[in-house]
Amino acid sequence: MTPGLIYALTGVALFALGLAGVILLAQALRRILAFNLMGSGAFLVLVGLAQRDGGVDPAPHAMVLTGIVVAVASTALALALARRLAAGGHGDD
Amino acid sequence: MSLAFDVLLALALLWSAWRSLATPDLTRAVVMFIVFGLLMALAWARLDAPDIALAEAAIGAGLTGALLLDALGAFGERRGRDGP
Amino acid sequence: MNAPARLAVVGFALALAGVLAAAVLDLPAAAVDLRAAVAKKLSASGVEHPVTAVLLNFRGYDTLLEVAVLLLALLGMLAVAKPEAAAPAPPAADPMLRTLSSVAVPLMILAAGYLLWAGAHRPGGAFQAGAVLAAAAVLLHLAGRLPAWASPSRVLRLGLAGGFLVFLSVAAILLAQGALLRYPPEHAGTLILLIEAGLTLSLGLILAGLFLVLARRPAPPRAGGGEEGKS
Numbered sequence: 001m002t003p004g005l006i007y008a009l010t011g012v013a014l015f016a017l018g019l020a021g022v023i024l025l026a027q028a029l030r031r032i033l034a035f036n037l038m039g040s041g042a043f044l045v046l047v048g049l050a051q052r053d054g055g056v057d058p059a060p061h062a063m064v065l066t067g068i069v070v071a072v073a074s075t076a077l078a079l080a081l082a083r084r085l086a087a088g089g090h091g092d093d
Numbered sequence: 094m095s096l097a098f099d100v101l102l103a104l105a106l107l108w109s110a111w112r113s114l115a116t117p118d119l120t121r122a123v124v125m126f127i128v129f130g131l132l133m134a135l136a137w138a139r140l141d142a143p144d145i146a147l148a149e150a151a152i153g154a155g156l157t158g159a160l161l162l163d164a165l166g167a168f169g170e171r172r173g174r175d176g177p
Numbered sequence: 178m179n180a181p182a183r184l185a186v187v188g189f190a191l192a193l194a195g196v197l198a199a200a201v202l203d204l205p206a207a208a209v210d211l212r213a214a215v216a217k218k219l220s221a222s223g224v225e226h227p228v229t230a231v232l233l234n235f236r237g238y239d240t241l242l243e244v245a246v247l248l249l250a251l252l253g254m255l256a257v258a259k260p261e262a263a264a265p266a267p268p269a270a271d272p273m274l275r276t277l278s279s280v281a282v283p284l285m286i287l288a289a290g291y292l293l294w295a296g297a298h299r300p301g302g303a304f305q306a307g308a309v310l311a312a313a314a315v316l317l318h319l320a321g322r323l324p325a326w327a328s329p330s331r332v333l334r335l336g337l338a339g340g341f342l343v344f345l346s347v348a349a350i351l352l353a354q355g356a357l358l359r360y361p362p363e364h365a366g367t368l369i370l371l372i373e374a375g376l377t378l379s380l381g382l383i384l385a386g387l388f389l390v391l392a393r394r395p396a397p398p399r400a401g402g403g404e405e406g407k408s
Contacts, residue, residue: 003099007136008201010103014110016194021114023186029119029161029168033126036157037110040133045197047140049204056141058227059211062236064145065228065304066243069380072152072160073250076387079164080254083391086168143300144228147292151308152384159315159388167391 004051011044028082032075039071099139106132119168123161130154223365224297232302233369237358241348244341244376247383251337254390255329271320278320285313293377297366303373307380314385318392325392337386340379344372 014037021034043064050060109132113125130153137146215227215235222230232240289306296302317323329337347368348358360368 001096003096003139005201006096006099006103007140009198010106010136012194012197012201013107015197016190017107017110017114019193020186020190024183025114027119027168029164030114030122033113033122033161036126037114037129040129040153043145044133044136045201047137047142047145049201051140057212058215058231059236061142061145061228062231062239064142065148065232066239068145068148068153069304069384070243070246072157072384073247073387075157076160076391077250077253077257079160080257080391083164083167084257144302144305147300147305148308151305151312155312156308156315156384156388160391163388163392 002051004048006048008045008048011041011046011048014038014041014044017041028085029079032078032082035078036071036075039067043067102132102136102139106136120165123158123165126161127154127158130158221362221365223360223362223367223369226296226298226300226302228300229296229302229369232304233372234358234360234365237348240376241341241344241358244344244379247380248338248341251383251386251390254387258390274320275322278316278322282313282317285309285316289313289377289381293373296373297370303376303380306373306377307384310377310381311384311388314381315388318389323389326386326389329386333382336382337379340372340375340377343375347372 018034018036018038018041021037022031025031025034046060046064046067050057106129109125109129113122113129116122116125130149133153134146134150137143137149215231218235219225219227219230222234224230224233289309292301292306292309293303294301296306314323318325326333351358351360
């Protein structure tokens with residue numbers, strides 16, 4: 001079992017954990033955390049599988065780099081929306 | 094030998110992710126998420142992806158952690174229903 | 178959500194994990210060997226680091242769209258964030274934090290410049306450099322030296338959009354001459370450096386803005402009325 005495969009399986013587990021968290025958790029902040037976990041899991045699968053054949057495939061690296069930056073932007077936007085909702089008195093559901 | 098390190102790192106990733114979602118205290122959840130981000134940077138280094146490791150440490154753990162900690166202050170006054 | 182529904186969701190997640198794990202373990206060998214394809218064309222791409230080549234040259238269009246998405250996210254946040262009428266004033270900065278920012282921020286700017294330059298030869302590049310710049314800006318804000326953004330000034334807006342505009346103009350010029358984002362090989366290195374420099378500055382500002390737009394700012398004076406004016 002190569003290291004890439006170990007991390008790919010970890011990514012699968014993180015994705016499932018994040019998905020369960022998004023559905024089951026009640027607070028907005030926790031849902032955002034769980035969503036980020038899903039994203040990180042998916043990135044691990046991408047790069048873990050890229051390392052299977054013994055070399056380093058640069059294309060998934062670039063995709064994950066893009067993904068990390070877009071994930072932080074969407075997290076910031078989600079936090080802004082959640083804070084606006086919380087400040088508006090609707091609770092944080 | 095190095096495989097044992099990978100397995101340990103994978104277990105640490107899963108544990109910190111689980112604790113981040115399961116702990117009832119929001120502050121602790123965010124801190125565990127930052128820990129998860131730093132462990133992810135280690136995982137990227139193990140996967141021969143130094144560019145991603147740099148970006149994850151700076152953006153994934155650092156900037157996201159700062160955003161979440163700042164949001165904690167805004168959410169602090171209205172502690173809603175806790176998770177499971 | 179009642180207990181049986183929770184159990185069903187957990188069961189579904191476990192089943193999904195099982196199916197995905199089986200798929201990951203059973204994956205056939207890749208049909209296209211991208212590694213060899215990138216290595217073959219690396220010398221014509223203008224840089225020596227394969228990831229930078231993929232990001233800025235071979236898949237440059239994705240990077241262009243990514244910067245546009247970042248700008249859109251920042252615009253969305255600017256539209257959503259409203260001044261908190263009763264927010265307490267930000268706490269006075271720790272003197273140790275101020276000293277740390279005096280020492281660390283010039284080093285971080287230097288590190289960002291190095292990362293930008295090194296991206297052509299070794300791990301680095303515009304995203305990492307932009308992230309370090311954004312971290313420097315956040316540190317400055319926490320030390321009390323950089324105010325949160327209420328509504329960005331004209332110069333700041335130009336900085337935010339500048340990287341994207343540089344990238345877009347290069348793409349437009351190249352499109353006028355032939356295919357989209359096909360750099361002429363003798364100028365590819367210079368073009369990539371130019372685009373990366375613009376991206377570094379813009380990304381640093383955008384990523385810092387993601388934090389600074391949300392940060393607590395002192396309550397605006399009531400004389401302005403309801404919505405704070407966004408010039």
